[in-house]
Amino acid sequence: MRCVKSDCVWVGSCLNLDATKNSLWFSLRMGSHPAKTLQSEWNSQGEDSFHYEILEKFDSDLHPLRIADLLKEKKNHWIAKLGACPLY
Numbered sequence: 482m483r484c485v486k487s488d489c490v491w492v493g494s495c496l497n498l499d500a501t502k503n504s505l506w507f508s509l510r511m512g513s514h515p516a517k518t519l520q521s522e523w524n525s526q527g528e529d530s531f532h533y534e535i536l537e538k539f540d541s542d543l544h545p546l547r548i549a550d551l552l553k554e555k556k557n558h559w560i561a562k563l564g565a566c567p568l569y
């Protein structure tokens with residue numbers, strides 16, 4: 482998630498990108514997202530200021546037992562690289 486007005490960034494990871502975006506937007510619209518900094522920025526800047534960006538996708542042939550570790554590893558990588566806050 483990126484706020485284009487403030488250039489603040491939040492990074493998360495998931496298995497289903499579309500479902501996660503829908504859930505994210507719903508919780509932010511309801512004012513109930515657990516990331517307080519994100520919710521505060523959403524409330525002050527407005528929905529139109531936010532973009533959902535996909536930073537990386539994995540190959541579909543990735544071994545299922547490797548997925549959870551790789552998601553965590555990549556999430557931490559992008560948080561560090563972008564100076565972002567965790568989304569969840």
